[in-house]
Amino acid sequence: MSRSWSRYTQDGVPFSDLILPTTRSNAAGLTHAVITSYDIDYQWLSTILPTKNSAQPGRKALPGPELTFLTSEKTGLPIGTHAAGPPGWNFNVRKELRKEHSCPHIKLLLLFYPDRLRMGILTGNMIEYDWSTLENAAFLQDFPILPGERRDTSTDVYDQMSMVLSSMGLPRQHVAFQALARYDLTKGPTIVASIATDVPVKGWDKISKVGLGRLAVKSRDLMGGAVLGGGLELEAQGSSMGMYSQRWLQQFHLAASGAELSRCIPLPAAQGAATRRYGAEIGRPGKEWPPIKVVFPTRDFVLRESAPGPGNGHCHFGKPDAFHRWKHLCYQARGARLPGLLMHQKAILALKPGFTSSFSSTTASSSASSSSSFFGKGNTTGQTAPRTADVDVDADAGPSAIIGYTYLGSANFTMAAWGNLALPSQNNNERVHGSSSAPGEVGLTANNWELGVLLPFRRSDLSPEAELSSNARSAICWERPLRAYRSAGVAAEPAAAAGAGLGAGAGLGAGLGAGVGGEDGDVPWLSEENQHRPSTRPPRR
Structure with a gap:
């Protein structure tokens, strides 16, 4: 599990490291890749992924991989497989669903090598902003090739991945789909799709x-x-x-x-x-x-304390008038x-x-690169919710017990x-x-x-x-113990009240009805249209 690099913390893993040893100039044996994401910045990816013209400095050009991007009719391309962009780039276009608001929200990297398959299940879109400014993470696992000409379609990972790929329109005859059964997926993760x-x-x-x-x-x-x-x-x-x-x-x-x-x-x-x-x-x-x-x-946090500032949240909320029904659950x-x-x-x-x-x-708020530490049972601080039930918590269970x-x-x-x-x-x-x-x-x-x-x-x-x-x-990236949303009439915390030089963001979140120390207490951030979303149209060759 890898945390994303951030320009605010200067730690974590850059997106380019997720595909190592493959680089822009060296495919390192990569033969095929299947890539899908809700947002994709193709121009940015072209600076990271190898193409068929890739070459190491001072050496002759090396054969590059075939890259397949899974997308939909919304790109403007007709249904089917189309070559576009740099050499070796292909776009597999599926039919759009009839239902409204359907969203291909998966972020997936499948990298095929002669000796292994790398699976990357990501939380961030394949755009530079998600991997330089926001907190994101990637689960990566390499699977070895099966010996000889063996194929195995009986694993749970194969069942889930083939279901996902089929549903997103990748043809069964596609070379990557066929290659999926050539790898030993028996020790794969528990996938939920x-x-x-x-x-x-x-x-x-x-x-x-x-x-x-x-x-x-x-x-x-x-x-x-x-x-x-x-x-x-x-x-x-x-x-x-x-x-x-x-x-x-x-x-x-x-x-x-x-x-x-x-x-x-x-x-x-x-x-x-x-x-x-x-x-x-x-x-x-x-x-x-x-x-x-x-x-x-919360709205106050994004406007006054967040590092990117207002308009950069990538966070969305439905109907603010309904929020108060479950405000007591919000932290x-x-x-x-x-x-x-x-x-x-x-x-x-x-x-x-x-x-x-x-x-x-615990977070060192004065440092851009903070550390976290966890303490044993009972050593907690801050505002935490009461336990919901006094039940057996397996006090005698060993350290390997799953809790x-x-x-x-x-x-x-x-x-x-x-x-x-x-x-x-x-x-x-x-x-x-x-x-x-x-x-x-x-x-x-x-x-x-x-x-x-x-x-x-x-x-x-x-x-x-x-x-x-x-x-x-x-994978737990948030500060604990959690702090509940403030109730109506409760003053903001000192850091929020003082602000962070980001400005008040006049008009943002209007209609939620609560400023700092507002009569409604804390309310969730309601973002405007994403200002950092690049064009998702495939590039022209």
């Missing part, structure tokens, strides 16, 4: 392969069974905040805790009945809201490396009850990213749009293509040393 479809995914066997259904199955596998008796405690961080209903949050918590969804989903449409069902299933009778902390930057997003670093990373920390308050991060997991990937904590499980007849905010499902048949629908990994979080990951050795621990 969401697939956008025009009609709901129906049938529990199919639902279990994507989105919330996949999360429930793989959480149960990692934890050795469903974690009921209150469920796992979650911290969900991302660069977009969705429209949350209480019912969807309950549904997500059931899935994240590994509940058998075919037994307890769909929750009743009436919220009171849904709450009673949720409480009975998860073991939290009488609890209306699940133990989820939504980690998202301030501050980077562990540097408090003012805006986080484009998307991650979820899910731990057994009692462990979420077992470690904290939870971390999700890292492209999916924000939204219904569009993870999907929703519902009957066709359920309310408009959560219904299965465009459904032709039979009455009573549950369907899962998602608007986005997403891709991420679940990383087991062990008891030993609570120790300070784990920060450098544990993928699950390294």
Whole structure:
């Protein structure tokens, strides 16, 4: 797991390092690559990726790789495969879905070499800004080639990756698709993908392969069974905040805790009945809201404390008038490396009850390159939420015991990213749009293509040393313990009140109704249109 380099901290991994030993001037054996991202700056990538004209200084030109970019009709190209841009660049264009607001949000690198496959699952888009200014991360793994002419299509990683590539329009006969089975994927990560479809995914066997259904199955596998008796405690961080209903949050918590969804989903449409069902299933009778902390930057923080300043957040929020219904779940997003670093990373920390308050991060705010340390159970400071349940936290378990997991990937904590499980007849905010499902048949629908990994979080990951050795621990980029959003009438913290020389940003976030010390307290950042998004049209050859 690699944290992105930032010009504000001067540490982390530059994007160009993700493809080493391949460089712009030396393919280093790279034969093919498959690349997809929500935003792509092709001009910037052309300065990093090798082409068929690549040559080491003083040596003759070396053969370069074939690069395939997965994209859609929105680029203006017709459906099919087209050569464009530098030599060896190809664009595979898929048909656009009929549904509105579908989004190919996956950020993926597949690099094929004669002896290995490198898989890169990223949180940042393939644009310079995401890898120089914001907090992002990449999960990288190399897979060796199988001996002889062996092929293996039986692994879970192959099943997930082939499903994703097919759904994004890569033809089965494509050389990279064919090569995928030539590598030993048996020790691959636990992948969780969401697939956008025009009609709901129906049938529990199919639902279990994507989105919330996949999360429930793989959480149960990692934890050795469903974690009921209150469920796992979650911290969900991302660069977009969705429209949350209480019912969807309950549904997500059931899935994240590994509940058998075919037994307890769909929750009743009436919220009171849904709450009673949720409480009975998860073991939290009488609890209306699940133990989820939504980690998202406040408006005051972005305007007055963030390093890039207003207009640079890449963070989006739906309807500000609805936010106050779940404000009590919201916590301030501050980077562990540097408090003012805006986080484009998307991650979820899910731990057994009692462990979420077992470690904290300290940040040297006066230094651009800060360090983090975690402390043992009980050594916490700051404003933390009370524990939701006094349950067994496996005090006698050894250091290798799995006490939870971390999700890292492209999916924000939204219904569009993870999907929703519902009957066709359920309310408009959560219904299965465009459904032709039979009455009573549950369907899962998602608007986005997403891709991420679940990383087991062990008891030993609570120790300070784990920060450098544990993928699950390294993926937690936010400052802990978390600080809750201020309530109405509560004054801003001194740093926010003093400002950081960034200006007040007049007019930004208008309509949210809360300035510093405002009558509504803290409110989430509502960004304007992304000012740093480059053209996503393929370059001309």
